Amino acid sequence: MHHGLPSPTITVVLSFDEPLDAGWLGRPAGRGDFWTCASGLHTTPALIRTHGAQHGIQLALTPLGSRALLGLPAGALAGELVRHEDLPVGIGAGLHAELASLDGGERVRRLERHLLALLARSTTDPAHAIGPELARAWALLQRTGGTVRIDELATRIGWGRRRLTREFRAEYGVSPKQAARVTRFDRSRRLLAAGRPLAELAASAGFFDQAHLSREYAALAERSPGQLRASAYHLA
Numbered sequence: 001m002h003h004g005l006p007s008p009t010i011t012v013v014l015s016f017d018e019p020l021d022a023g024w025l026g027r028p029a030g031r032g033d034f035w036t037c038a039s040g041l042h043t044t045p046a047l048i049r050t051h052g053a054q055h056g057i058q059l060a061l062t063p064l065g066s067r068a069l070l071g072l073p074a075g076a077l078a079g080e081l082v083r084h085e086d087l088p089v090g091i092g093a094g095l096h097a098e099l100a101s102l103d104g105g106e107r108v109r110r111l112e113r114h115l116l117a118l119l120a121r122s123t124t125d126p127a128h129a130i131g132p133e134l135a136r137a138w139a140l141l142q143r144t145g146g147t148v149r150i151d152e153l154a155t156r157i158g159w160g161r162r163r164l165t166r167e168f169r170a171e172y173g174v175s176p177k178q179a180a181r182v183t184r185f186d187r188s189r190r191l192l193a194a195g196r197p198l199a200e201l202a203a204s205a206g207f208f209d210q211a212h213l214s215r216e217y218a219a220l221a222e223r224s225p226g227q228l229r230a231s232a233y234h235l236a
């Protein structure tokens with residue numbers, strides 16, 4: 001069982017040989033088999049059940065790239081697992097079959113050419129652009145590791161807090177506060193993997209204290225920091 005933990009990236013998976021058996025923790029009705037899958041930002045773990053060896057490609061996209069490479073805002077994918085045939089843009093069945101027929105190196109090169117072509121096309125299409133205020137808000141959240149206060153974030157992009165929350169959620173699928181939580185959590189996981197002491201890790205990643213860190217891990221990963229450190233989950 002693989003836990004797909006919350007992170008500030010859009011996950012794109014292409015499975016070969018056999019489909020991906022995936023769903024959400026606590027949402028058994030959402031489980032399904034996926035040859036291609038895109039998932040937006042989320043605040044609970046995804047569950048991927050493995051049945052032996054799996055072969056595929058996984059991409060981590062910034063939410064800013066969702067419009068360009070998938071054809072819709074990241075908010076449309078939030079908390080969902082979406083097959084590529086249901087996306088305006090993505091990896092269609094024909095390209096997936098072509099990729100499956102190639103060896104590893106050529107498969108990656110062919111996918112790269114496809115993604116670069118989508119990116120080039122998106123630069124001339126206004127529909128693929130994110131408003132500069134929302135792009136700047138996301139960049140500030142990432143640059144501060146999720147520690148910037150939401151009122152300050154709104155002020156720095158020239159909006160009120162209410163407008164920021166409304167438009168941020170529409171574009172990214174989560175509120176600024178949720179995005180900050182996920183960003184802090186993701187940063188802390190990297191420090192956890194590096195072996196940092198938990199009290200030091202909590203302070204470095206922007207948590208009030210170690211107890212705050214533990215509560216956030218329970219909420220976002222349903223595991224304690226110690227449990228993740230002792231397992232492979234923190235690498236997911």
